[in-house]
Amino acid sequence: MKGLILSGGHGTRLRPITYSQQKQLIPVANKPILFYAIEDVIEAGVRDIGIIVGPTKEQVIEMVNNANFNAKISFIEQEAPLGIAHAVKISEDFIGNAPFIVYLGDNILKGGITRHVERFKEGDADASILLTPHENPSLFGCAELKEDGSVKRLIEKPKKPPSNLVLVGVYFFREAIFEAIKNIKPSWRNELEITDAIQYLIDNNFKVGSEIVRGWWKDTGKPEDIIEVNQLILDELEPYNKGIMEGSVIKGKVAIGKNTVIKESMIKGPVIVGKNCKIGPNTYIGPYASIGDNCEIVNGEIESSIIMDGTKINCNKKIVDSLIGKEAKILERNQLPKGHRFVIGDHSEIEI
Numbered sequence: 001m002k003g004l005i006l007s008g009g010h011g012t013r014l015r016p017i018t019y020s021q022q023k024q025l026i027p028v029a030n031k032p033i034l035f036y037a038i039e040d041v042i043e044a045g046v047r048d049i050g051i052i053v054g055p056t057k058e059q060v061i062e063m064v065n066n067a068n069f070n071a072k073i074s075f076i077e078q079e080a081p082l083g084i085a086h087a088v089k090i091s092e093d094f095i096g097n098a099p100f101i102v103y104l105g106d107n108i109l110k111g112g113i114t115r116h117v118e119r120f121k122e123g124d125a126d127a128s129i130l131l132t133p134h135e136n137p138s139l140f141g142c143a144e145l146k147e148d149g150s151v152k153r154l155i156e157k158p159k160k161p162p163s164n165l166v167l168v169g170v171y172f173f174r175e176a177i178f179e180a181i182k183n184i185k186p187s188w189r190n191e192l193e194i195t196d197a198i199q200y201l202i203d204n205n206f207k208v209g210s211e212i213v214r215g216w217w218k219d220t221g222k223p224e225d226i227i228e229v230n231q232l233i234l235d236e237l238e239p240y241n242k243g244i245m246e247g248s249v250i251k252g253k254v255a256i257g258k259n260t261v262i263k264e265s266m267i268k269g270p271v272i273v274g275k276n277c278k279i280g281p282n283t284y285i286g287p288y289a290s291i292g293d294n295c296e297i298v299n300g301e302i303e304s305s306i307i308m309d310g311t312k313i314n315c316n317k318k319i320v321d322s323l324i325g326k327e328a329k330i331l332e333r334n335q336l337p338k339g340h341r342f343v344i345g346d347h348s349e350i351e352i
Contacts, residue, residue, distance in 0.1 A: 001121065002098045003041040003049040006087050007034050007060050007105040024105040025059060026226060026323075027308060029233040030272050030290050033220055034060070034105045038069055041103060044117040047071045050094045051105070052078050052087045083191030088173070089181045097175050102194070104169030108229050110215035113170055120172040125209040127177060127201055129154075130168035132213045140166035141195045143210060151208040154195045156187075167195070168217045176206050223323045230306055231288045234270035243273070248280065252287065274309070292326075299332070 007024040024034035034051075041049055049071050053060045061075055076091050088095075088102060101117065109130075120128050129151065131143055137158070144152045144162040155162065171194065180200040187193045202208050218229045239253045243260035252269030256262065260273055265280030273279065274293035284301040285291065291302070292309035301318040310327035313319070317332075324330070 001046050001117065002095055002100040003046040003103065004052065004088065004091055004095065004100055005034070005037050005041065005049060005103045005105050006052045006084065007054070023220075025063060026220070027290065027292060027306065028108070028220070028226060028230045029237065030274055030292060032063060033108065033226075033229075034064070035067065036108050037103045037105050038064070038067075038071075038073075040109065040112045041101060042069060042071050043112050044101070044114040046101065046117070048074075050074045050076050050091055052076050052091070054078055054081060081191070083186070083189075084194035085181045085184065085192035085197045088177060088194070088197075089192065092178050095175075099172070099174050102171040102173065104219075106220045107169035107217065108220065108233075109168065109170060109213060109217045110232070111213070116170070116172065116211055116213075119211065120209075123209065124207060125172075126174050126206040127198055128172040128209040128211065129198065130170050130213050130217075131165040131210050132168055132217050133164045134166040135164070137161040137164050137166045142166055145210060149210055151198070151202055151210050153202065154199050156193065156195050165212075168213055169219060171198075176201060180204075180206075224321075226306065226323060227304060227321055230290055231304065234272065234288055234290065237270045237272060239269065242275075243277075246280075254286075257293065 025032045038049065051060065051064065051073060053075050057075065057077060064073060074094060076094060078087055078090060084102065099121065116130060134140060138161055139157065142155050142158050142161045142163060143165045146152050177197060180197040181192060183200055184192060184196040187196065198208060216232060218225055220226045220229055237253045237255055239255055241256045242258045243256035243262060246261060246263040248262040248264060249266045254267050254269040255272040257273060257275030259275055260277040260279065263280035265283040268286035271286040271289050273291040276294045277291060278296045279285065280298065282299045283297050286303060288304040289302050290306045292307060294310045295307055296312045298314040299316045300313060303320045305319055305322040305324065307324050308326045311324055313330045315330050315332045
């Protein structure tokens with residue numbers, strides 16, 4: 001079995017962060033979102049993985065290669081974000097006639113996919129989808145099932161959903177999907193939709209199965225989604241302390257990286273702090289904060305936020321529910337006249 005993980009697209013809903021980095025590389029609990037997908041696929045026993053890359057392919061290739069995953073990983077360039085089915089189509093030479101997984105690299109699924117992979121391999125379905133109940137199914141692809149659990153039809157963002165079951169960004173296919181993709185046309189978005197390809201299989205009497213996922217699933221398409229996933233993962237944090245404490249208080253589950261100094265401050269978990277950081281004095285961090293490597297944080301509070309590598313914060317303010325990019329600076333102005341000074345990129349959002 002092979003794996004196909006999508007790590008392309010422009011990530012427009014995550015700008016300005018995604019002007020400078022691929023959205024699937026944004027860290028959650030100090031690990032790129034993409035790595036959770038790769039680890040799930042490897043854990044399920046797949047050792048031959050293709051990754052679809054797009055506009056910032058060099059970043060993805062470098063980070064994945066440096067991680068030394070226990071798998072053979074190939075990179076497949078998609079010239080433009082033309083849809084999930086298009087990504088599958090251009091990967092036909094890589095896939096061959098093997099059964100395969102398609103995993104959207106900006107999705108995180110609690111509990112992994114091992115049991116779903118085993119069930120698909122043992123069965124005879126030409127395709128299988130994962131579903132989860134959602135309070136607002138009109139925002140997603142929605143499924144209507146037959147009594148035996150097979151799929152009757154898929155509807156993209158329906159005004160009147162036939163059920164509360166929405167598609168999770170993990171799919172299982174056999175080679176019939178390539179025939180389906182060759183027989184569909186681009187949608188109004190000028191994309192080849194995977195839901196249209198699966199519907200083709202249904203309409204032409206191929207077998208399409210489904211499974212309900214256990215635990216939570218998140219599509220990390222927006223900043224608030226990433227903050228929420230960060231909280232969910234930190235809830236399961238395994239604490240450790242490789243840093244140096246100087247007159248500081250640690251409460252709850254906290255993970256501290258090598259050569260990080262916590263001085264005259266308090267950290268209340270769950271919190272993860274990377275390596276080579278300087279925290280304090282007069283600093284309070286947590287709960288639900290992820291601090292990247294090489295950060296300096298002094299005189300302030302940070303809660304329920306993701307602070308990426310190399311950021312410096314010294315503002316004597318409380319920062320909450322925030323996503324702060326690499327090597328940013330948030331500093332207090334101590335000279336008169338008092339005021340707020342900003343240097344921010346397109347599509348930024350600030351509340352003061």
